[in-house]
Amino acid sequence: MRVLTLIRQVLDAEESVRIKDGAVDLEGRKLVMDTMDEYGLEQALRIREAGVETEVVAVAIGPARCQDVLRNALAMGADRAIHVETDAKLDVIAVSKVMAAIATQEAADLIFSGGQQADWDSHALGAATAERLQWPQVTWTNALEVKDGSLTGKHDVDEGSETFAMPLPAVVTTQQGLNEPRYPTLPNIMKAKKKELRKESLAQFEVVPKTTVVSETVQVKERMKKMLDTKDAAVAASELVKLLRNEARVIG
Amino acid sequence: MILLVVEYSGGKVSKSTYELVTCARQLGREGPVAALVLGSNIAPVASEIAGAVDQVLVADRAELAQFDSELWAAAVAQIASEGEASTVLIGGSRSGRDYSPRVAVKLDASLLEDIITLQADGEKLIAEHYTYLARVTEKVEVQGVAVITVKPGAFAAAVRGSEVAEQFDVDLDLPPRRLQVTGKTGEKTTRVPLSEADVVVAGGRGVGSAESFTKLVEGLADQIGAAVGATRAIVDAGWRPYAEQVGQTGKTVAPKAYIAIGISGAVQHLSGMNKSKYIIAINKDAEAPIFKIADYGMVGDVNLLVPAILDELRK
Ligand SMILES: Cc1cc2nc3c(=O)[nH]c(=O)nc-3n(C[C@H](O)[C@H](O)[C@H](O)COP(=O)(O)OP(=O)(O)OC[C@H]3O[C@@H](n4cnc5c(N)ncnc54)[C@H](O)[C@@H]3O)c2cc1C
Ligand SMILES: Nc1ncnc2c1ncn2[C@@H]1O[C@H](COP(=O)(O)O)[C@@H](O)[C@H]1O
Numbered sequence: 001m002r003v004l005t006l007i008r009q010v011l012d013a014e015e016s017v018r019i020k021d022g023a024v025d026l027e028g029r030k031l032v033m034d035t036m037d038e039y040g041l042e043q044a045l046r047i048r049e050a051g052v053e054t055e056v057v058a059v060a061i062g063p064a065r066c067q068d069v070l071r072n073a074l075a076m077g078a079d080r081a082i083h084v085e086t087d088a089k090l091d092v093i094a095v096s097k098v099m100a101a102i103a104t105q106e107a108a109d110l111i112f113s114g115g116q117q118a119d120w121d122s123h124a125l126g127a128a129t130a131e132r133l134q135w136p137q138v139t140w141t142n143a144l145e146v147k148d149g150s151l152t153g154k155h156d157v158d159e160g161s162e163t164f165a166m167p168l169p170a171v172v173t174t175q176q177g178l179n180e181p182r183y184p185t186l187p188n189i190m191k192a193k194k195k196e197l198r199k200e201s202l203a204q205f206e207v208v209p210k211t212t213v214v215s216e217t218v219q220v221k222e223r224m225k226k227m228l229d230t231k232d233a234a235v236a237a238s239e240l241v242k243l244l245r246n247e248a249r250v251i252g
Numbered sequence: 253m254i255l256l257v258v259e260y261s262g263g264k265v266s267k268s269t270y271e272l273v274t275c276a277r278q279l280g281r282e283g284p285v286a287a288l289v290l291g292s293n294i295a296p297v298a299s300e301i302a303g304a305v306d307q308v309l310v311a312d313r314a315e316l317a318q319f320d321s322e323l324w325a326a327a328v329a330q331i332a333s334e335g336e337a338s339t340v341l342i343g344g345s346r347s348g349r350d351y352s353p354r355v356a357v358k359l360d361a362s363l364l365e366d367i368i369t370l371q372a373d374g375e376k377l378i379a380e381h382y383t384y385l386a387r388v389t390e391k392v393e394v395q396g397v398a399v400i401t402v403k404p405g406a407f408a409a410a411v412r413g414s415e416v417a418e419q420f421d422v423d424l425d426l427p428p429r430r431l432q433v434t435g436k437t438g439e440k441t442t443r444v445p446l447s448e449a450d451v452v453v454a455g456g457r458g459v460g461s462a463e464s465f466t467k468l469v470e471g472l473a474d475q476i477g478a479a480v481g482a483t484r485a486i487v488d489a490g491w492r493p494y495a496e497q498v499g500q501t502g503k504t505v506a507p508k509a510y511i512a513i514g515i516s517g518a519v520q521h522l523s524g525m526n527k528s529k530y531i532i533a534i535n536k537d538a539e540a541p542i543f544k545i546a547d548y549g550m551v552g553d554v555n556l557l558v559p560a561i562l563d564e565l566r567k
Contacts, residue, residue, distance in 0.1 A: 013519045017387045024388060036501075093356055093363050116500060120390075121383045121523075122365055127321065128353035136322060136430035139350050152434075157319075158346045159261075160495070163435040176484065176501040177494075210362035214378070214391040223531065223547050230552040237560035240532070243548055244476075248530040250451045250509040251476050251565070 001052065001109040001146075001168070003044040005078065006099060007060045009069040010034045010119040022215040033069040034119070038076075038181035039174035040112025045077045046179065047110075047146050055079050057106060061098055063087050067197060074192035075184035081195070082106075086202040091211035092120070096128030098205045103133055110151075111171045115140050126173035136170050142177035253283040253307070255337040257290070257328055259345060260297045267448070268343040268402075270409035273304050275402050277410065281338055281372050288422075290327050292317035298419055303412030308419040309335075313426070319347050320429050325354030327424050332359060337397070339377070344401040352401050361397040368406040385500055385523035404447060405506055439495040446479045446496065451509045452525070454481030454498055458514020458535060459554055462491035468558040469513055475565050481505065483521050499524035514554045517542030534558065 011017065012030040019025060033041075041058065048054035058073035060066040061084040070081040084098055103111055113126035123139070130137035142161070144153035151166045156175055184192070226243075230236045244251050254276045259266040269287075276285045284306035289298045291312065298310045309331055316323060324347070332340050332355070340355060342348040344366045356363035364370075367379040368389075377398050383390045446452060453476070455469035465486070473480045482492040484499060498505055500520040510528035515521060517533070517540055525531070526545055533546035536553050543549045550557055 011384065013385065017384050019388075024384065091362070092353070092365075096353070096357065118385050118500070119383065121381070121385065123349045124353035124356075124363055124365055126353075127350060128357050128363070131325065131354035131357040137350075138431055139321075140346065156346065156494075160436065160438040162433045162437075165432045165434055166430060176488075210394055210396070211364070212393045214393050216383070216388050216390050218387060219389050221527070221545075223545050225543065225546060225549065227543075227549045227551065230550050230557065233552070233556045233560035234563070236550055236552070236557065237564040240548060240550065240561060241564045244509065244532075248509045248532075248547075250530070 002055045002057060002106055003047065003110045003112065004057050004059050004103055004106065004108045005037065005041040005044050005073070005112045006114070006125065007037045007041065007058050007069050007073050008034045008114065008117045008119065009060065009062060009066045010117060013118060017218055019216060019218055022217070023213075024216050031065065031068070033072050034114050034117045035181070036114030036116055036118070036174050039176070039178045040114060040172070041073055041076055041078060042179045042181040043144055043174070044112055045182070052146055057082060057108070059099065059102055060084070061086065061090065061095055061202075070197055071192055072184065074195045074197065075189040076182060077188065079195070081197045082200060083197060084200045084202055084205070088202065088209070089213060090207060091209050092122045092124045093128055094207040094209040096125055096132055097207050098202070099125065099129040100132035101205050103129070109169045110146070113171060113173045115173045115175045123173070126171045130171035133169070133171075136166050137173070138164055138166055138170065139173040140175040141172050142175045144172060144178065253286045253335050253337050254279065254281055254339045254341065255286050255288060255328070255332050255335060256305070256341040257288050257343070257348075258297060258301050259343045259348070260291070260294070263296050265297055265300045266343070267409050268345065268404045269301065270304060270411075271404065271407040272341045272343060272402055273410035274407040275370055276339070276341055279339065279370060279372050283338065286335060288328065288331050290316050290324060302417045302419060304410050305417050308417050309422045310419055311422050311424050313424070315426055315429070318433060320431060321347070321351035321354060322431070323426050323429060324351040325358060326427050329355045329358035330424060331422060339397070340399045342399065342401045344403045348401050352399050356399040359397055359399065361399050362394040364392065364394065364398055364400045366401055366403045368403050370400065385519050386526055387519070387523070439493075441495070443473065444477070444479045446481060446498070446503050446505055449479035449505070449507050451476055451478035451511070452481045452498070452505055452507045452528075453478045453511045453513065454483070454515060454525070455486065455513045456483040456515035457485045457489075458516075459486070460514070464555070465491055468554060471562055472511070472513075472558060475562060478511070481525075483515055512542050513558060515542055516540050517545070
């Protein structure tokens with residue numbers, strides 16, 4: 001079977017966000033594969049390693065720099081990669097159109113997508129892609145098994161979790177606990193350089209974004225940062241309780 | 253019309269639905285505010301929401317006894333297109349964010365996720381939502397039909413008036429259910445639910461052990477009637493259930509006060525609590541990032557400071 005894993009390149013979580021001219025500035029910053037996407041790629045690799053004849057294809061849509069995360073994906077073990085190169089700021093519904101078209105071209109059976117990406121905080125790409133393909137989906141998946149053309153596993157819902165069974169083809173979005181993503185080894189990093197990374201142009205997909213980003217701002221709530229003197233625990237405790245009572249007014 | 257989808261639990265309309273009503277009314281777009289109730293044996297839910305909206309559309313069907321993203325998407329898209337809805341409002345719960353993208357694709361509409369503000373400007377809609385793990389506020393604009401999930405807690409809950417809206421039964425063409433649910437594990441807590449609590453007391457690895465967590469974090473929470481939160485580090489370590497996890501892959505909370513005990517303040521944790529009104533941090537490391545967003549900070553050992561706070565409260 002063929003598994004697509006969607007990869008987004010995001011600002012490393014350790015990096016602070018910088019704004020320039022009303023937009024987040026990623027120039028010269030540390031960019032990495034989104035961890036939620038790593039879970040998806042890792043799961044695809046495990047399906048292959050469990051003996052199911054599988055080709056794992058990593059897909060990214062975005063600027064030229066995205067090829068770095070695709071090389072990473074190849075180094076982790078993906079068989080090949082597809083990069084739809086564009087500088088356009090596409091909304092998630094537009095991206096889903098491209099993803100669904102690629103899934104159809106590639107005759108994919110299973111798509112992994114991150115539960116929530118660390119850049120646009122969206123949960124939507126998996127479901128939107130599934131809808132375009134008329135496939136079922138399961139979101140926030142933290143356990144998954146592929147057997148005889150169907151999936152079983154466990155995923156998080158509003159209050160708690162559910163075990164499920166679902167036919168293929170399908171879209172799965174990831175959640176923590178699904179697996180521990182591997183690190184690429186040096187030999188695999190070398191091998192990845194020879195793997196296929198195909199470029200596609202966005203034009204053929206005829207996407208028209210419907211959402212315009214007006215501005216991005218960092219609105220930091222002013223915090224008091226009042227540090228209490230803790231030399232004497234009892235005195236500090238009494239001061240904190242006073243603040244909780246009289247300023248924050250959260251205790252009687 | 254503006255169509256909103258009713259969320260309910262235990263036969264009662266959820267607070268998030270009354271927040272959707274407020275969001276719909278303040279928009280000032282033309283047409284009635286219609287509420288769609290999907291489920292099985294939902295008459296009490298339909299009657300309750302009738303006190304807050306202009307129209308109630310009810311699909312009471314056995315197949316809808318349990319949530320499914322494909323069924324919900326088909327139902328909502330059908331009703332939205334029959335009613336020529338300009339705006340479809342859905343709660344920003346896990347399930348809401350699960351099926352809303354499908355509705356947007358079916359309607360060829362735009363999708364706005366987890367918005368915190370929404371305004372109409374002629375044909376345009378302008379909304380804000382958080383990005384970059386809740387560190388950035390992004391303002392976006394769309395034209396035409398929009399499917400929108402609304403962040404819980406972002407709007408005040410509407411109150412029911414004296415007028416009661418008419419209820420209509422609706423016919424639906426539903427697809428078969430493909431995701432089969434084979435088992436369910438609920439969340440159990442004897443305390444206030446995390447997402448509704450005025451005060452959250454949360455603990456991290458610095459608390460030391462599951463036993464200390466019970467003594468210090470749960471002890472403090474129970475003393476002040478708060479909900480209990482945890483970091484992923486200690487959920488992964490098995491000290492606490494996932495239901496208590498706050499952060500990117502857990503719950504998002506914005507209580508009046510968030511008391512962080514032995515928590516370093518990783519970005520993924522902060523994204524779940526950085527909108528809290530007051531943040532109180534207790535950590536032995538004065539350089540811990542949590543202090544950068546704290547209103548009150550205490551540098552020191554949780555094993556000394558938390559018992560002292562408990563003593564003070566018991567006085
Ligand atoms: C994709 C992804 C999603 C994630 N989602 C989440 C999420 O939803 N929620 C979440 O919480 N994390 C999440 N994380 C993990 C996050 O990055 C951090 O690893 C985690 O929050 C750290 O938890 P902690 O603060 O308990 O532990 P630590 O970072 O180990 O911090 C412990 C703190 O306790 C202090 N301490 C130690 N002993 C004492 C003492 N005796 N007295 C006082 N202070 C003491 C230390 O100084 C330290 O600051 C996610 C990570 C990834 C990659
Ligand atoms: N521009 C993009 N290129 C490749 N994958 C993407 C892109 N945008 C989103 N994704 C994928 O979409 C998935 C989840 O999307 P989201 O709806 O943003 O949570 C992630 O697994 C990503 O792999």
